[in-house]
Amino acid sequence: MPPKNRESKPLLLENQTHKRRDRAQELRSARRQGVLAKRRVAGGASAQGQQEEPWSRERLESAIRGVRERPVSQVLPFLVELRKLLSLEDPPVEEVVEGGGLAPRLIELLSTPHDEVQLETTWCLTNIASSYSRHTRTIVGATPQLISFLSAPNPALQEQALWALGNIAGDSDDFRRMLRANGALLPMFRLLQNPPLIEIARTAAWAISNLARGDETPGEPFVQAAPTFVASLRGGVRFSAAAAAAAAAAAAGAGTGAGAPPFVPPRDEALRVEAAWILAFLTAKEEETVTELVRVGMVTALVEALVDSGGQDPLCTPALRTLGNMVSGKEEWADAVMLHNEFLPCLDAVLKSQDRSRRVLVKEAAWVASNVAAGRREHREALVAQGSPAALTLLLLSDQLDLQQEAAHGIWNIVAHDSELLLQAAKDDRVMGAYVALVRAQSPPVVRCALSFLQLVCQNVPGGPRMVESAGGLEAIDDVHYSGQADPELQEAAGAIVDRFFGDDGYESSDEGGDEETDTETVVGGGDGFGFNFGGSGDTSQNGARGPPGQQQQQQQPLAPLGRGAHLTRPSWMNQNPS
Structure with missing residues (x-):
């Protein structure tokens, strides 16, 4: 080891332990972080694999004029057209928000009693929120109504509201703070824990992961849902009574018979990936948050996910990231990881990958190995x-x-x-x-x-x-x-x-x-x-x-x-x- 006393000045290497807060800071270091965290809803021809038609000025102006001027009873077809335009690969968000000044009207339409109008309006807002921060800022006034939609009886509207709120959350710490203050987390937790559809569970997990981003986001508001996050990482979903009954009926209709065992949904890999990203962000928070996650079985679930990934993305990277956060923290956390005999062989297998297309994954594994060392x-x-x-x-x-x-x-x-x-x-x-x-x-x-x-x-x-x-x-x-x-x-x-x-x-x-x-x-x-x-x-x-x-x-x-x-x-x- 280096001498305890030296005449020469020690080489200045700041305390470079892989601090979990440093990881959180680095997670948001890219200039376009807000855009990268967002996901736009495809709603036009591309969603069906068809060739998109580029938008024209006349088509756009007609949609904007119809949304702005037509009464609620006649606005739906214009909303559908606007949603399709905003779902293009190169959407005219600038023209809609700044040129057309349509954001206040869209926020107003959320309060109409018509489900289809609410759904299409929310879809439009989702796509606007997927753009730049200056565009997202114009529609943040819609967040109270969007949060209320999470408790709506319409699953399609619930999921669309999750997408819109997730895009807003992915933009900045300010927006994440605003969403937490407006009570967005609790209904999201409920939808993740007891979703009417598996798609809603996936989208809820993704939206929660965006709310957990950022070094200014505290971990404490998320702790109450720690068991749900761990259960989601294991791929388990407890569907609502209505959804479970529908699934059981579908199984019976498929010929499983009256004596078939109760319906158990299969592991959902997309849900596991999103849950792993939630944990990747939360393990960069306060020690109390991480300790609670460890208490409810997170480490075992993470190692299971790493093994199940077979060293392949999309599940391997967030699992490795979270485990790296653990072994860089308190010694008892690292001990909990190292107790699992499967961990090091899986880590070593990724390190030894010769596939150059997996470079990012190999880099992540090397970072984790350095933490262990x-x-x-x-x-x-x-x-x-x-x-x-x-x-x-x-x-x-x-x-x-x-x-x-x-x-x-x-x-x-x-x-x-x-x-x-x-x-x-x-x-x-x-x-x-x-x-x-x-x-x-x-x-x-x-x-x-x-x-x-x-x-x-x-x-x-x-x-x-x-x-x-x-x-x-x-x-x-x-x-x-x-x-x-x-x-x-x-x-x-x-x-x-x-x-x-x-x-x-x-x-x-x-x-x-x-x-x-x-x-x-x-x-x-x-x-x-x-x-x-x-x-x-x-x-x-x-x-x-x-x-x-x-x-x-x-x-x-x-x-x-x-x-x-x-x-x-x-x-x-x-x-x-x-x-």
Whole structure:
């Protein structure tokens, strides 16, 4: 382990434990996050697989004029036409909202007593809310009426209102706060727990996941529905009495006979995916929220979902994301995950995938593996025994920077606590070369991790500075030190490494067995290649020590890969046409 006292300034690596709040912040970091969280209702020819006709000015003006001027008894056909126009691939939302000024009229039509008018109006509002924030803002006055529709006797209207509210919730923290204040959550919880149709359960779960988004969203309002979320993740749905009776009648009509067992709906995979995304957002909230989710059986359901996914999306990514949040949190949460023997084999299988189309999923798995490696000693040893360092090494040697970044952090968390594996890594020209190359990367977090690895080799491996120099590391570190464009903190850290380890005194002390001030035992062992020939544990660190040292701290601080992209903020069925 690194020395407790050093003359050189420690490499500045902020506390990079995979904090759950950091994950929540990263989930919403993309510029177009609000749009990505939304799902537009297809209502025109495209829904039936037919070729769409582009909208014309005359057609649009006729629909707008009819909706605005016709009495309620005559407005329905114009609403249908407007809904079709707003459901096109390139809908004229700007023309309807700003040019036509139609939002107030649509909100007014929600109060009419005609079911079909309410349904078509809600559909139009859904599609407007799927557009940009400035368009969504024009129709937020409809939210009280939309929330009331969740308790309507018409299932079609219930589902359409869920879609509209989900689109509004996906836009911003302000809108999510407004919806919670207006009581949107409770009726959504009821529809998820006891839906009249499975489609409504799916859409309710999706809408709730959008309401759970954002680092400003508290977890406490969602806790009361924790058992429902876990049951949904397991694919179980308790239909209303009327729906259950209808399903049973349909089964009887299919010839199951009077002696058939009670109707049990099959697992719904789309519902499981949406429930997993709810949990992914909630496990980035307050500890009290996560503790309650653990209490009601979330961890077991998550591991079941990971196993059932077979390492394939759309279920695997949210399951991995949520489990990664768990192993990055309190130690008892990580313990609860690691108690499941199926977890590490499933994680390792995703890590070892050679399918380049699954790159995002592999990256997620590498992030989770790094979290595990940053935890308890026994968890890290189980990860090594599973063979995951070999998979991380292959990712480190790939040509994709995002995968290299995750793998570099994961390998650091392993070797920083295992002297034998650190020596194997240092003696592996491929691994050393990869970290040296990452020192020249354009991403400061990647450079920070690579510098930290080279520093670790210099101070803990006999002859470490010479190994680093032979791999081209000294030149790379100098490039950071003297670069006029590098982060000043990285420049200072690079200079400290050079001063401490590459002067005459540094070479002499390293050749004698490492920094004379360190209380780490001398590194022993060997190996034919890091990641492919692991020996015993050799762990010399204290239990719970994680990652590189932080500034002003003597104990090691947890290290974690940074950067979550918009690719993981999408609802699971965003690109699918509704059935």
